[in-house]
Amino acid sequence: MTEKYLINARIIDPSQEMDEKGSVVIDENGKIKAIGKNIKKNDISASAEIIDLKNNILIPGIVDMKAFVGEPGYEYKENFRTLSHAALAGGVTSIVTMPNTKPLIDNVSMVDFIIRRGRDKASVNLFPSATLTRETEGKQMTEFGLLSTKGIVGFTDVVKAVQSTETMAKIMDYALDIGVLIMQHAEDYELSKNGCINEGEVSTRLGLQGISYIAEKIIIERDLCLLGEFPCRYHINQISSKESLEVIKRNKENGLNFSVGVSINNLSLNENDIGDFKTFLKVSPPLRLEDDRLALVEGIKNGLIDVIVSDHTPEDEEGKRLPFAQAATGAIGIETLLPLALEMHHNESLPLKKIIETLTINPAKILKINKGTLKQGSDADMCVFNLDTPWVVKADLLKSKSKNTAVEERKVQGKVLMTFLNGELVFKS
């Protein structure tokens, strides 16, 4: 490949505290050769392809810490190819894939399969996670050591939490020793049993079993208590309520080291959006009150929440066109992650740099992967977007195989124009 010279960009790269007008030089190997406002003449070869970014914003490719790819077992919902297209259209270049496939990713041969399959079919960087426990039953931990040597970046039971305190203690103790990342879905099943939406006015009106914020809070309390004893690499996948944030704040202030994620759904919607019966808004953890949403935004601002994830969960029509209690849980979101996140910039609740940080360098640091940065020598995974272009989300135009978006017809502002992967232009709108 020839060298590329990207000019007239506003470069925002929180990993090097950069927000400036400048250019990027990409070498023949797809790495960043030079970046910023002070590019030297001799950094650019005469044959370099020049791309004018016309003062649009250039950021490191987004790292999405939670997305579901249907392979194996659920190819009718999503596959590596369709997920890649959706991701690149959303400026996402690195994805942590969830292991709750069929069969589950809980053993070495499955990891081999998914890595090979991903290499053949996907056109983004895939970072597979494996299940935390065998069969996600919450009893027997998976082979953390063996699986990590095969390329697993983290361990999670995705939509299940380990209920047994004893098992969780053992997992954390063992994980501490070998240094793997535990990604917990915080939910006490006894408290959330049969629940499908937030416990409150909407659940009362719709006559549905609610899920109390306590179900989330109590697992976080328990795990952080254990973390004090076994300080392993611990990450909470998604939180949904202000009560959880209070626990997180207290523990972070006490010096405990862990990271926290939030789904873009919980940042851009609240329980009132469910209306009469929009099952597309049935997600886990559930959408809660506007107060909770505001608290989560504030949590990002003051650093209590480290990453924003898409929680991309493709589900087909049949799974959603059911009475609320029976309907499948989850929404797609990888393609709309950035524009929805930018809403928080447009409504002045978060600085742009903070938003980009939670989508790039923060997840990369937690995962200990060499992504989310445009420092010299890094892979040239990049996203170029116009901050202000307005557009309307239409499920039919999204690239995912499944169309269960939670933000159909939403007016958003900010559009991805180009996505680069290892220096190659892989998406252009």
Add this chain to the structure above:
Amino acid sequence: MAVKKNTLAIKDQPKHLLGIQNLSIQEAKSILEEAKTFIKLNRSASKKSEILRGKTQINLFFEPSTRTQSSFDLAGKRLGADVMTMNVANSALKKGETLMDTAMTLNAMHPDIIVIRHQDSVAPNLLSQKVNCTVINAGDGWREHPTQALLDALTIINRKGKIEGLKIAICGDILHSRVARSNIYLMNMLGAEVNVIAPKTLMPKSIERLGVKSFTDMKKGLDGCDIVMMLRLQNERMQGSFLPSKREYYEFYGLTPEKLKFANKDALIMHPGPMNRGVEIDTKLADDINVSLVKEQVELGVAVRMACLKMYCKK
């Protein structure tokens, strides 16, 4: 109840009766007015009318029901409709067919009305999107039971002459009760003040946002009430951790002549049935025709359902 008769113009005719929440005051009042005319018919020697002659009504009951099902059955037949009751236990739904597929299948038979009772909240709304005929909700999950609330309203109007200005207490398992929710919406809409009384574990979150006052104490909750609606305590709730025992529930929340004294002197008792005598209500009190409206509720239920069928059925 100063209502112009037939305020519902044919062209604006609402298609489905899915819940009181979707009803306007005019619609509710029209149904009640219409129902009054059927009370007389039902008491007369010849009860048959021809209003729905040639129309097909399917009763689709996913949950067992005695009084609602027979009431709709009778209502349809008295209006001259052909009524079919689906035995869901033996149907394709047991073989894994979804509600939507069943809806399409039934729709292909050109029914005019489907009356649906379903254990899942909001199921009738879903059904209504897939069929061409009228859908009437005969109770969905914990959400709504609109015809029950309408018959309760008619019963109250029949005895008290009005609803506006009355104070109504709803007592018992509010959490799991669609009857409570529909009644809260309707009584509020018709100008009554509503108190709900339940132990904390059977009180839904944020219930006050529905426009009621909530109490855990019968004495306070019944104070000044004109109507006391008791709800059935489902026995299966006793197995869980909702309540310690039937005995304790009866002690604090069972309606006895002593507790009834907390309400107004001429207060009347209602119950949607079936009753658990000695659990939520004293057995003598339940049968006392001077204070109990239970039998009247059942009687007027047929009239209200006839009114609903007539008004919602496609002409």
